[in-house]
Amino acid sequence: xxxxxxxxxxxxxxxxxxxxxxxxxxxxxxxxxxxxxxxxxxxxxxxxxxxxxxxxxxxxxxxxxxxxxxxxxxxxxxxxxxxxxxxxxxxxxxxxxxxxxxxxxxxxxxxxxxxxxxxxxxxxxxxxxxxxxxxxxxxxxxxxxxxxxxxxxxxxxxxxxxxxxxxxxxxxxxxxxxxxxxxxxxxxxxxxxxxxxxxxxxxxxxxxxxxxxxxxxxxxxxxxxxxxxxxxxxxxxxxxxxxxxxxxxxxxxxxxxxxxxxxxxxxxxxxxxxxxxxxxxxxxxxxxxxxxxxxxxxxxxxxxxxxxxxxxxxxxxxxxxxxxxxxxxxxxxxxxxxxxxxxxxxxxxxxxxxxxxxxxxxxxxxxxxxxxxxxxxxxxxxxxxxxxxxxxxxxxxxxxxxxxxxxxxxxxxxxxxxxxxxxxx
Numbered sequence: 001x002x003x004x005x006x007x008x009x010x011x012x013x014x015x016x017x018x019x020x021x022x023x024x025x026x027x028x029x030x031x032x033x034x035x036x037x038x039x040x041x042x043x044x045x046x047x048x049x050x051x052x053x054x055x056x057x058x059x060x061x062x063x064x065x066x067x068x069x070x071x072x073x074x075x076x077x078x079x080x081x082x083x084x085x086x087x088x089x090x091x092x093x094x095x096x097x098x099x100x101x102x103x104x105x106x107x108x109x110x111x112x113x114x115x116x117x118x119x120x121x122x123x124x125x126x127x128x129x130x131x132x133x134x135x136x137x138x139x140x141x142x143x144x145x146x147x148x149x150x151x152x153x154x155x156x157x158x159x160x161x162x163x164x165x166x167x168x169x170x171x172x173x174x175x176x177x178x179x180x181x182x183x184x185x186x187x188x189x190x191x192x193x194x195x196x197x198x199x200x201x202x203x204x205x206x207x208x209x210x211x212x213x214x215x216x217x218x219x220x221x222x223x224x225x226x227x228x229x230x231x232x233x234x235x236x237x238x239x240x241x242x243x244x245x246x247x248x249x250x251x252x253x254x255x256x257x258x259x260x261x262x263x264x265x266x267x268x269x270x271x272x273x274x275x276x277x278x279x280x281x282x283x284x285x286x287x288x289x290x291x292x293x294x295x296x297x298x299x300x301x302x303x304x305x306x307x308x309x310x311x312x313x314x315x316x317x318x319x320x321x322x323x324x325x326x327x328x329x330x331x332x333x334x335x336x337x338x339x340x341x342x343x344x345x346x347x348x349x350x351x352x353x354x355x356x357x358x359x360x361x362x363x364x365x366x367x368x369x370x371x372x373x374x375x376x377x378x379x380x381x382x383x384x385x386x387x388x389x390x391x392x393x394x395x396x397x398x399x400x401x402x403x404x405x406x407x408x409x410x411x412x413x414x415x416x417x418x419x420x421x422x423x424x425x
Contacts, residue, residue, distance in 0.1 A: 007127050008053055010037045012045035012071065013060035013089070022058055022089075025116050026123070034123075042066035046074060049081050056127055059106075061090040061097065069104045076105040083133075085126040089114065153236070153251035155188060159211040162188055163246065173229060188249070189214075193226040199238070200225070211247050215240050225251075271345040273323055274330035282344035282352055286399055289342070289354060293393055301362030303353040304406045305370075305388040308418040310349040313381055321380050328378050329386075336369050352406075359392040359423065366390050366421045374419065385419035392424075 011022045019038040026034045037052065039045035042063060048054070057075070061068040068088060075081045085107040090097060093111050101109040107126050110119055147154050147166035156164040165178050175181055185191065189210050192200040204213035217223055223238040236251040269281040277285065286302070293300060307313070307329065314322040326349065333351065337343055342354040355362055366388045373386050389410025391402060405424035413422040 006033060006035055007055045008035050008037065009056050009058060009123065010039065010045060010048055010054045011058045012039045012042060012063075012068070013058075014040055014063040015060075016040065018060065018089075022119075025119060029120065042068070042071035042074070045071065049075065049078075049084070054081075054084055055130065056123060057084055057086045058123075059086050059088055061088055061092065061101070069100055072104040072106060083130070085130050087122055087126060152253075155249050155251075157188060157211070157247050157249060158245060159209050159247065160187060191227050193228060193233070195226060198224050198226040198235070211240075214238070215242060215247070224254075274327055274345050276330050276334070276351075277342065277344035279344060279346055282342060282346070283399065285342050285344075286354060286402075289356075290393065290397065290399060290402075294395060297395075298356070299358055300354055300356045300393050301359060301365075301390055302393065302402045302406050303355075303362070303366055303388055303390045304346065304403070304410045305351055305353070305366075305386045306410065307349040308385045308387055308414075310384075313384070317380055325378055325381055325384060328376070329373065329384070332373055332376050333369060336372055337365075359390070362390055362392065363421060363423060370419065370421055387413035387418045388421040389413055390421060390423045 009026055011019050011026075013019050013022070019040070023036045023038060026036050037048050037054070039048055043066065045057070045059075049057075059068045059071060063071070066074075068090075072086050072088075075084065075086065082105075086105060088101040088106045088109040089112060090101070090109060091112040098109060107129075108122055110122055144164075144166070147164075148168075150166055151168060153168045153172060154166045155162045155169055161182050162169075162178060165181070169181065170176065170178070173181060173185070189201045192198065194200040194202055199214060199217065201210040204210040214223065218238065218240045223240075225236050225238050227234050227236065233255070234253060235255045237254050239250040239252075241248045269278060270276065271278045289300060292298070307325070310322065310325075313325055326345075330343075330345070330351075333343060333353075337353065337355075340356070342352075344352050346352045353366075355365055357365065370386060370388055373384065376383075378384060387410060389406045389408065389412070391405040391409060393402060409422045409424040413420050416422070
């Protein structure tokens with residue numbers, strides 16, 4: 001058996017004299033660095049390789065039955081032996097032979113008759129190189145194992161494709177290998193949904209690649225990306241670090257948190273019953289509209305309207321029917337206003353509207369809406385009417401003065417017969 005505490009070298013040559021010389025040179029070092037095994041044929045050498053640990057092979061090219069080239073191919077095709085460095089020993093120095101040595105997987109070649117010092121240096125070099133390669137591979141395996149322990153998706157990319165990734169990525173996309181991702185998905189950025197407020201590659205400036213744009217953005221603010229997988233939407237926060245020409249991206253799944261946040265935001269901004277803006281949200285929007293109107297020296301109209309005799313509806317049919325009336329009324333109003341118009345429930349049976357038009361046009365809109373409500377046949381209660389108070393923004397207005405004037409106009413509409421539009425005085 002070969003001593004496994006030192007480097008083990010296998011010499012394969014059909015001539016016993018050649019094997020004797022190689023063994024003498026390798027074992028003649030003062031430090032006794034090498035243990036040597038010998039084989040007189042490719043088959044005998046392969047048998048040793050399968051039974052013993054070998055660190056390096058010295059392989060003769062010209063042998064009967066199976067030559068060195070075919071033997072090397074067999075060695076490189078076996079998972080157990082494919083990483084063992086092979087140095088060819090050959091009497092042929094022509095380019096074709098040398099090219100063939102490298103083509104079949106040889107690490108190096110040395111010509112016969114060889115110089116003993118050169119032989120030992122070549123052997124030492126490739127053994128050291130193999131040790132370093134194994135160390136690098138172990139470090140890669142260690143790094144990969146650390147990555148695979150992470151729940152977050154971690155990828156290394158050159159901006160074109162993913163070069164390395166942890167198991168979290170493969171598990172997310174139900175893949176067995178990174179090659180499947182590279183083949184079927186391509187660049188990770190191509191999967192980012194193009195939707196606000198999420199980052200996607202179309203946001204990159206012309207002078208920057210998407211990865212540079214993303215790196216710049218990530219230093220200033222939290223970056224969110226959306227990816228659709230299995231027909232489901234997933235939201236991730238994205239962190240990025242650069243190493244020379246490579247980038248490490250860390251995806252943290254915040255889908256559940258984002259969904260809850262959106263739900264809370266919706267609850268805060270929208271009326272729970274009618275699903276139109278809440279009073280608080282309307283306050284924020286109208287304050288912004290006032291600010292914009294002052295800067296742009298523009299105007300808008302503000303309307304308050306409510307349902308006439310709504311108490312009778314609740315008293316006659318009950319509050320559930322009353323709630324249905326409020327929902328139906330909201331739908332009627334939404335059908336007859338524009339997307340950018342502001343519409344909110346003010347409270348109870350009262351609603352507010354804001355339009356980017358002057359008083360003349362505002363009166364037309366309000367009157368049209370009043371008629372549509374009057375003509376609408378509601379479930380159970382059949383018909384209702386509404387009264388409207390309307391006012392126009394002036395540069396000295398605050399939200400309180402606008403509301404006060406519109407409220408006074410609504411009071412006039414109620415006091416003078418209801419089911420009408422009155423403008424502020």
